[in-house]
Amino acid sequence: MLQTAVKPHDTRDIPNWRLGHHCGVAGIRAPQAMDVQRPLFYMLFAQQHRGQEACGVAWGDETGLRSDRRLGMVAGAADDWLSGSVSAKAGIGHVRYATQGGGGLANAQPLAVSCSQGRIALAHNGNLSNGAELRARLVADGSIFQTTSDSEIILHRIARSKMRDKESVLREALAGVEGAYSLCLIWDGAMVAVRDPMGFRPLHLAEEGGVSYVASETCALRALGPMDWREIAPGECVIVDDDGTRSFFLDPRPRRARCIFEPIYFARPDSWVFGRSVHASRRALGAALAAADTITPDVVVPVPDSGTLAAMGYAEVSGRPFAFGLTRNHYAGRSFILPTKGERELAVRMKLHAVEDVVAGKSVVIVDDSLVRGTTSGIIVRLLREAGAREVHLRLSSPELKWPCYYGIDIPTRDELISNRLDADGIAAHIGADSVRFLTVDGMRQALGAESGEFCSACFDGNYPCPVRHAGDAP
Ligand code: SF4
Structure with a gap:
């Protein structure tokens, strides 16, 4: 297939x-x-x-x-x-x-x-x-x-x-x-x-x-x-x-039809892709997310490392302090087999740790670049609550991921993508967050200067720029 x-x-x-x-x-x-x-x-x-x-x-x-x-x-x-x-x-x-x-x-x-x-x-x-x-x-x-x-x-x-x-x-x-x-x-x-x-x-x-x-x-x-x-x-x-x-x-x-996911997630932050700094693009995405938000958190925390630059942009526009409320163990490998839910949770806990004195008693916005299945996000919310966070709000610097990619990115099937089963409030309830909000497709395009229609954003909006053949779940 x-x-x-x-x-x-x-x-x-x-x-x-x-x-x-x-x-x-x-x-x-x-x-x-x-x-x-x-x-x-x-x-x-x-x-x-x-x-x-x-x-x-x-x-x-x-x-x-x-x-x-x-x-x-x-x-x-x-x-x-x-x-x-x-x-x-x-x-x-x-x-x-x-x-x-x-x-x-x-x-x-x-x-x-x-x-x-x-x-x-x-x-x-x-x-x-x-x-x-x-x-x-x-x-x-x-x-x-x-x-x-x-x-x-x-x-x-x-x-x-x-x-x-x-x-x-x-x-x-x-x-x-x-x-x-x-x-x-x-x-x-x-x-x-x-x-x-x-x-x-x-x-x-x-x-x-x-x-x-x-x-x-x-x-x-x-x-x-x-x-x-x-x-x-x-x-x-x-x-x-x-x-x-x-x-x-x-x-x-x-x-x-340049891949809009390159600046959002794939490319290295010090690269330029499609004529624009990836670092600047990610900060702009976070800034757009904050500009459309209605809450006033005590602290803005990135999911390391994927959400760091967007969280910086969010903090700049919201005027709220940025802090590393999650630390990442860079020595946690990805080669072990984890057959049970409990072991998977343990492995996330080996990789990510909440910093109590950053989050305890506070309303926390955590920022990541995208939401795929929601599994890891749910564990992160639990980590922050265990560390004493009073409120946990998840913010994503891209829109809901709903469609697979046929042009070289490994995105799960539609059934596996959580945004095809639940809306933002449903996801919040599912992962135990106080709220979840995504950047809109228009907000993403504006932040990246991608309004001109020269970008592919099919995994977000289902508009595939060239025909997808033999693809059962394409629109
Ligand atoms: S479908 Fe998504 S990941 Fe694939 S090329 Fe288009 S924007 Fe990039």
């Missing part, structure tokens, strides 16, 4: 389970061979928040292509990728969260092939909304797939092209491919970066000292030192090779 978000581990049993990140890509192309693994390591390390299940790098030039893919996090590859033993003109890398196609090493990226179009390695961020249909057509036509990831569909379409130059091949291969794809490829020694015409996922390009870099997020580019960057535009393809850098557009009239 296209919409099935397959996870390598059943994270539904893991407390504090949140929305799954998607993936992150990185790329580098130098005029002469150099150690490309080291900068790739740092760029992937900076984007670890975008995927923790697997990581990989590929490197090469006109004469060869090699790759190293691993399960687990980037730090586990430090001994090899920082050893300085690799020299190549081009390299790409990937961190993976298994939104589509499941986990396992077979689906780790970059995918590397040798085909009629040459030696190609591909790293992909996003999901194809017509991937199931495209795959079925390719299989019926004789294609043999090595992975269950829809990224391989793009490789097959490139390999089957009869065109001879890269621009023509890409135009042909990507025509009819729908959904989200921010791609970074090595192609016979060239680095190629492609962003889908709707621009769902971010992709950035930088050049420093004659070397070109590509990354999903600007934090990855800045990890290498100060450098100027630009957003790769929706529908833009950039090719960097020995002849320099050139770009062209897949679609002269792209219809933009």
